[in-house]
Amino acid sequence: MTSQIPLTLITGYLGAGKTTLVNALLRDASAGRIAVVVNEFGDVGLDHDLIVEATEEMVLLSSGCMCCTVRGDLVQALDGLLEKRSAGRLAFDRIVIETTGLADPAPILHTLIVTPDLGAALRMDGVVTVCDAVNGAATLDAGFESIQQVAMADVLVLSKTDLVTPSEAGRFRARLAALAPGARIVTAERGAVPVAELFGHGAPVKGGALSEAEAWVNMPAYAASPAPLSALAMSQAPRAAGPSHGLFGLTPAPRTSLLAVTTPTARHDDRITSVAMTFDDPINPTMLDIWMHALVAVCGPDILRLKAVIWAEGLDTPFVIHGVQHIIDAPVRLARWTGQDRKSRIVIIGRDLPREDLLENLDVLRTRPVVHSLPM
Numbered sequence: 001m002t003s004q005i006p007l008t009l010i011t012g013y014l015g016a017g018k019t020t021l022v023n024a025l026l027r028d029a030s031a032g033r034i035a036v037v038v039n040e041f042g043d044v045g046l047d048h049d050l051i052v053e054a055t056e057e058m059v060l061l062s063s064g065c066m067c068c069t070v071r072g073d074l075v076q077a078l079d080g081l082l083e084k085r086s087a088g089r090l091a092f093d094r095i096v097i098e099t100t101g102l103a104d105p106a107p108i109l110h111t112l113i114v115t116p117d118l119g120a121a122l123r124m125d126g127v128v129t130v131c132d133a134v135n136g137a138a139t140l141d142a143g144f145e146s147i148q149q150v151a152m153a154d155v156l157v158l159s160k161t162d163l164v165t166p167s168e169a170g171r172f173r174a175r176l177a178a179l180a181p182g183a184r185i186v187t188a189e190r191g192a193v194p195v196a197e198l199f200g201h202g203a204p205v206k207g208g209a210l211s212e213a214e215a216w217v218n219m220p221a222y223a224a225s226p227a228p229l230s231a232l233a234m235s236q237a238p239r240a241a242g243p244s245h246g247l248f249g250l251t252p253a254p255r256t257s258l259l260a261v262t263t264p265t266a267r268h269d270d271r272i273t274s275v276a277m278t279f280d281d282p283i284n285p286t287m288l289d290i291w292m293h294a295l296v297a298v299c300g301p302d303i304l305r306l307k308a309v310i311w312a313e314g315l316d317t318p319f320v321i322h323g324v325q326h327i328i329d330a331p332v333r334l335a336r337w338t339g340q341d342r343k344s345r346i347v348i349i350g351r352d353l354p355r356e357d358l359l360e361n362l363d364v365l366r367t368r369p370v371v372h373s374l375p376m
């Protein structure tokens, strides 16, 4: 088991209900002891006043939007919390970061992945995006930032449903599900959400169970994504393998297990593409390496999330890979596994990435490296 401290990132657009959710968590004894890092956009950290039970476990970052200017501050704030904890001056079991409504979650996730001390001490336990049922649809229409926040989420918290009709809430929920098929959607009236719905949805830790990894990747959700998306996905007949398609001009085997390709249909939503695919045979490690490097090089900034459970040739346990844009976290080996299913599962959520390109990318993983011997 790991002793890493779980960290939950709470994001969502302006006024969606993030602080209300954090307040509710702080009041909920079953949530455990939580240290909160709050980021504010602007001069005054208003959230500081709004959060009840503000204690020493709360750190306020006020030097600007977390996604661009305060990554140093974020590292400092987290280091400070961890130092106090190990010195016995603070006690907490979890950290929650509440971002400004304008924040892009990606750089925050990068900070946690690429800062070695933090990566060792903390484990990302999920991105929670709060979406309000009153203004949510208009906000998604108005700007792409909020769409990205939704597409990147592990959990979507639907707030303010008490202020709309059930059918309005249902329509909004369906739109969220189309943008983030793999995310869990929970309804929260004034922040009230069972803790188990919010926590425990990050990438599995070393030695974790395959079942955790499967829940994290959540392939069935892509297969079951709502119409017309699933209709669109399932109507994608496997393409014949051409002589030179695929990212590297290789010849992939015919695709047998495409689960779903979803492209939401509303205006800004069209920019998000989710692809989920299973691989029946173990993946060649060299091809995996080449594929990953090529994917990052070609598509890096536009990969919102990459989630994968990989069975590689020659290994008797699977491993998980988690990526955000061009940053891929170190692979994590899962526990020994004795079941029959040795399928790899890969989900890519992309921005402005043509579906066909993503599929061709993935098809490369069905190939093996070709070794040409030079004439003597």
Ligand SMILES: Nc1nc2c(ncn2[C@@H]2O[C@H](COP(=O)(O)OP(=O)(O)OP(=O)(O)O)[C@@H](O)[C@H]2O)c(=O)[nH]1
Residues within 6 Å of the ligand: 012, 013, 014, 015, 016, 017, 018, 019, 020, 021, 047, 100, 101, 130, 159, 160, 161, 162, 163, 188, 189, 190, 191
């Ligand atoms: N009726 C109702 N009001 C809610 C609900 N959730 C939040 N609110 C209200 O919505 C307003 C905004 O909520 P906040 O929690 O401050 O939202 P926020 O996302 O933290 O806002 P910013 O930090 O400004 O981005 C507050 O007046 C809340 O009381 C809800 O489920 N129902």
